[in-house]
Amino acid sequence: MQDFGAAFGEAFRLVASLDPDLVEIVGLSLRVSVSAVLAAALIGLPLGAALAVARFPGRGVAMVALNSLMGLPPVVVGLLIYLALSRAGPLGPLGLLYTPWAMILAQMVLVVPIIAAVTRQTVEDLKDEYEEQLRVLGVGTAGMVATLLWDARFSLLTALLAGFGRAIAEVGAVIIVGGNIDHVTRVMTTAIALETSKGDLALALGLGLILLALAIGVNAAVMTLRRTAGHAAYG
Amino acid sequence: MRPTADPETGADGRAQRRVLPIRGAGLAIRRAGRVLLDGVDIEIVPGPLTVIMGPNGAGKSLLLRVLATLVPPDAGTVTWAGTTPGRDRAPRLGFVFQKPVMLRRSAIDNVRYALKVAGVPRAERDRRAAEALVEGGLSRLAGSPARVLSGGEQQRLAIVRALATRPEVLLLDEPTANLDPSATLAIETQVRDAHRGGTTVVFVTHDLGQARRLADEVAFVHHGRIAERGPADRFFNAPSSEAARAFIEGRLLP
Numbered sequence: 087m088q089d090f091g092a093a094f095g096e097a098f099r100l101v102a103s104l105d106p107d108l109v110e111i112v113g114l115s116l117r118v119s120v121s122a123v124l125a126a127a128l129i130g131l132p133l134g135a136a137l138a139v140a141r142f143p144g145r146g147v148a149m150v151a152l153n154s155l156m157g158l159p160p161v162v163v164g165l166l167i168y169l170a171l172s173r174a175g176p177l178g179p180l181g182l183l184y185t186p187w188a189m190i191l192a193q194m195v196l197v198v199p200i201i202a203a204v205t206r207q208t209v210e211d212l213k214d215e216y217e218e219q220l221r222v223l224g225v226g227t228a229g230m231v232a233t234l235l236w237d238a239r240f241s242l243l244t245a246l247l248a249g250f251g252r253a254i255a256e257v258g259a260v261i262i263v264g265g266n267i268d269h270v271t272r273v274m275t276t277a278i279a280l281e282t283s284k285g286d287l288a289l290a291l292g293l294g295l296i297l298l299a300l301a302i303g304v305n306a307a308v309m310t311l312r313r314t315a316g317h318a319a320y321g
Numbered sequence: 322m323r324p325t326a327d328p329e330t331g332a333d334g335r336a337q338r339r340v341l342p343i344r345g346a347g348l349a350i351r352r353a354g355r356v357l358l359d360g361v362d363i364e365i366v367p368g369p370l371t372v373i374m375g376p377n378g379a380g381k382s383l384l385l386r387v388l389a390t391l392v393p394p395d396a397g398t399v400t401w402a403g404t405t406p407g408r409d410r411a412p413r414l415g416f417v418f419q420k421p422v423m424l425r426r427s428a429i430d431n432v433r434y435a436l437k438v439a440g441v442p443r444a445e446r447d448r449r450a451a452e453a454l455v456e457g458g459l460s461r462l463a464g465s466p467a468r469v470l471s472g473g474e475q476q477r478l479a480i481v482r483a484l485a486t487r488p489e490v491l492l493l494d495e496p497t498a499n500l501d502p503s504a505t506l507a508i509e510t511q512v513r514d515a516h517r518g519g520t521t522v523v524f525v526t527h528d529l530g531q532a533r534r535l536a537d538e539v540a541f542v543h544h545g546r547i548a549e550r551g552p553a554d555r556f557f558n559a560p561s562s563e564a565a566r567a568f569i570e571g572r573l574l575p
Contacts, residue, residue: 233434
């Protein structure tokens with residue numbers, strides 16, 4: 087118990103003193119996860135909106151598949167990306183394995199289904215309200231997708247938040263494709279796993295605290311943005 | 322490919338972009354064993370302010386939606402200016418719903434949006450949107466989020482938005498059903514002004530007083546059929562169908 091208290095004290099000291107190792111790890115975590123979420127949004131937002139608007143045979147199957155993919159096991163994704171990026175894999179020549187790019191790719195694969203599924207639901211709800219109005223104005227399918235995405239933009243922040251939550255907290259995939267290499271691919275979650283196994287609870291706890299604070303801070307910021315900017319635009 | 326010219330002044334085959342006359346032939350719709358439209362033939366020609374009237378559930382709103390191609394009929398055809406309706410001509414047909422659908426943007430951006438979809442060049446959109454709001458008496462609300470406007474203001478904005486693209490015909494589906502008398506008056510004035518300005522108007526209502534105030538001609542719908550159609554004076558003073566006579570006299574219709 088004394089060790090636990092000491093670890094907490096040391097953790098706070100590391101955070102308060104902006105320990106360079108800690109800052110580096112947090113910085114890389116944010117860069118990787120934010121990049122992964124932005125890249126996933128470029129795919130997931132239009133994909134989800136298109137699924138909400140388009141009517142085609144097999145749409146039901148596509149939606150079940152998309153919802154199922156939200157529960158993709160990170161280690162399986164990590165393994166598949168590893169195989170693709172390994173020397174013998176189809177993307178091997180790119181030399182991305184054990185780099186932050188590989189981690190971004192893995193997190194992106196995990197996050198796309200989440201963003202697409204939440205987007206589909208959000209856009210479909212708005213479509214129920216908008217569809218006839220847009221049709222009488224002469225808006226086509228592509229225009230409808232764009233309009234619904236734009237008008238649902240503040241609600242869609244929730245989709246990005248859900249994606250960011252998954253990405254920043256994920257450990258299984260990034261440890262496989264990133265390798266947890268010090269100063270190269272070590273992020274908060276992989277560092278916590280490593281330091282805990284080494285018995286360095288202070289650093290692990292410090293990172294854990296930051297991870298929690300980040301999750302709360304990002305959520306609070308996005309919710310504030312959604313409330314204030316959304317209110318100004320929507321009323 | 323969307324036309325890029327103004328629907329009014331564009332050089333891209335203006336004659337092909339007409340929607341009037343709108344003709345429905347043999348329109349029939351059946352849902353869950355109920356006949357909602359029963360072989361309706363109707364023609365909307367340029368000029369008069371036509372009121373489609375009838376009791377609740379008669380099929381008048383559905384008929385309007387079918388004519389606007391929002392609902393495909395089970396049988397029968399709809400043509401606009403003699404040809405199959407197409408999305409490219411949608412801006413030439415304004416449609417106002419009973420419950421206005423306001424896009425999540427400002428009042429003026431709602432109008433700008435309609436103009437953009439209609440292919441009005443960007444440089445013209447601002448001016449025309451502002452003019453349309455002035456005509457509709459809503460210029461002071463231009464920057465307000467459309468969804469915070471009152472019910473009456475939203476409906477007026479919906480009409481402004483529908484008229485901004487200078488449609489040949491304006492179809493309104495019970496636009497004042499949820500509004501108080503002063504908002505109703507404002508809407509009726511707006512509709513009459515549009516009609517005086519040359520827009521053909523088709524107005525669905527079950528309000529007899531409103532029909533008397535607005536109609537040049539009346540189409541009376543009952544049980545999914547047009548029971549009677551003719552000039553408003555004749556309809557109100559000497560209806561030829563028993564259903565219309567009962568409706569006008571305030572007797573309950575089965």
